[in-house]
Amino acid sequence: MSKFVSWYVVELDGLLRGRIPADRLHSLLSEVENHLNEAIEDRVARGMSREEAELATLEAMGSPEKMAEAELRLAGETPLRKWAFKATAGALIAMSVLWLFASLLPDTGFHPLIGIAWLLAAPVLIVGGFLARRLPWRLFVVAAVCGVISLANHQGTRHVYYGDAEFTLEAARTLLVANSPDPATQPGLKEVLTQELAKSSAQRTAQRLPGAIIALSLFMSLYGGFLWLFTRLPQGRQVHWLKKRLA
Amino acid sequence: MTYKNGIEALILAAVRDEPLHGYAISKRIRLDSGGVLKFGEGQLYPALHRLEEGGMLTAEWLPQEGKPPRKLYAITEAGNSELERHVGQWKQFADSVGQALTGTKEVAHV
Numbered sequence: 001m002s003k004f005v006s007w008y009v010v011e012l013d014g015l016l017r018g019r020i021p022a023d024r025l026h027s028l029l030s031e032v033e034n035h036l037n038e039a040i041e042d043r044v045a046r047g048m049s050r051e052e053a054e055l056a057t058l059e060a061m062g063s064p065e066k067m068a069e070a071e072l073r074l075a076g077e078t079p080l081r082k083w084a085f086k087a088t089a090g091a092l093i094a095m096s097v098l099w100l101f102a103s104l105l106p107d108t109g110f111h112p113l114i115g116i117a118w119l120l121a122a123p124v125l126i127v128g129g130f131l132a133r134r135l136p137w138r139l140f141v142v143a144a145v146c147g148v149i150s151l152a153n154h155q156g157t158r159h160v161y162y163g164d165a166e167f168t169l170e171a172a173r174t175l176l177v178a179n180s181p182d183p184a185t186q187p188g189l190k191e192v193l194t195q196e197l198a199k200s201s202a203q204r205t206a207q208r209l210p211g212a213i214i215a216l217s218l219f220m221s222l223y224g225g226f227l228w229l230f231t232r233l234p235q236g237r238q239v240h241w242l243k244k245r246l247a
Numbered sequence: 248m249t250y251k252n253g254i255e256a257l258i259l260a261a262v263r264d265e266p267l268h269g270y271a272i273s274k275r276i277r278l279d280s281g282g283v284l285k286f287g288e289g290q291l292y293p294a295l296h297r298l299e300e301g302g303m304l305t306a307e308w309l310p311q312e313g314k315p316p317r318k319l320y321a322i323t324e325a326g327n328s329e330l331e332r333h334v335g336q337w338k339q340f341a342d343s344v345g346q347a348l349t350g351t352k353e354v355a356h357v
Contacts, residue, residue, distance in 0.1 A: 024296075028292060028296075030318070032292065033315070034269070034270065034315055035270040035292075038270045039270060039288075060287075061287070062289035062290070063289070064289075066287065066289050067290070071296070074297055
């Protein structure tokens with residue numbers, strides 16, 4: 001393949017990859033490559049030098065950007081869809097960062113930041129995903145990993161029970177630091193608290209990890225599956241469905 | 248009055264008699280118009296795909312010996328009807344422009 005043809009095909013690929021279905025992209029690239037090669041051979045046969053023929057062929061074909069724009073219009077990508085996709089991606093990044101940040105905060109249970117992140121991100125994800133008709137899959141994976149790490153690190157409000165008394169881990173820590181459990185009045189309390197606090201973070205992670213993974217996988221699968229089905233509806237029906245829901 | 252979708256009409260006309268691949272379609276249009284009609288060949292494929300999606304053309308990959316396969320486009324019944332519609336529209340458009348330029352149309356005086 002000539003370097004000019006190769007350049008054109010690579011440029012077009014870069015402009016369209018992930019924005020139109022893979023089979024359609026593959027088909028278009030093959031057609032364009034065939035077209036360019038044949039046009040060059042035709043011009044060479046008519047007496048042009050190879051380099052002249054290659055340049056004339058590229059000029060006749062026009063820029064890869066123009067062809068990509070026309071293909072994207074055909075695929076239904078409008079400026080609104082472009083922004084919807086960016087908003088979806090932005091919401092995912094924000095959610096992941098907030099989630100990770102919240103998991104680093106002191107042990108205060110289910111931190112409100114996580115809830116706020118979900119409240120802000122969920123509508124943008126759902127509406128943006130519908131409008132964009134495609135998903136930032138790579139970011140979904142990053143968000144899922146962030147979520148799993150955060151949930152695995154997150155200790156929640158754990159309690160230590162001693163008779164009728166109930167201590168949060170934080171309180172247990174304070175008690176131990178102050179060395180206040182009196183073995184005479186509260187026999188065994190110090191040992192219970194020490195044992196609980198000594199439980200390794202790895203153990204806690206192991207307890208929480210399966211649940212976190214299942215919850216996130218479920219969410220990702222349901223959301224991804226629903227959007228996958230939705231994007232297979234004809235465009236007119238999608239708009240009708242969305243209008244009905246947003247009305 | 249305007250005339251739109253020229254490239255689509257030209258494509259349909261090019262494949263009216265036999266299925267052709269993309270490059271052959273662009274050559275046919277150039278040759279049939281005596282070299283007068285030239286368009287950005289980059290616009291050809293999106294237009295072909297639009298026609299294929301609209302059911303005006305069908306496409307089939309044809310294997311070739313020692314060469315990459317080619318995608319051949321053939322006109323459908325719907326494509327033939329669409330072409331007829333384009334021809335009718337074009338005639339009407341060309342007649343109107345011709346009359347306006349030559350002043351041959353009778354004007355009704357009120």
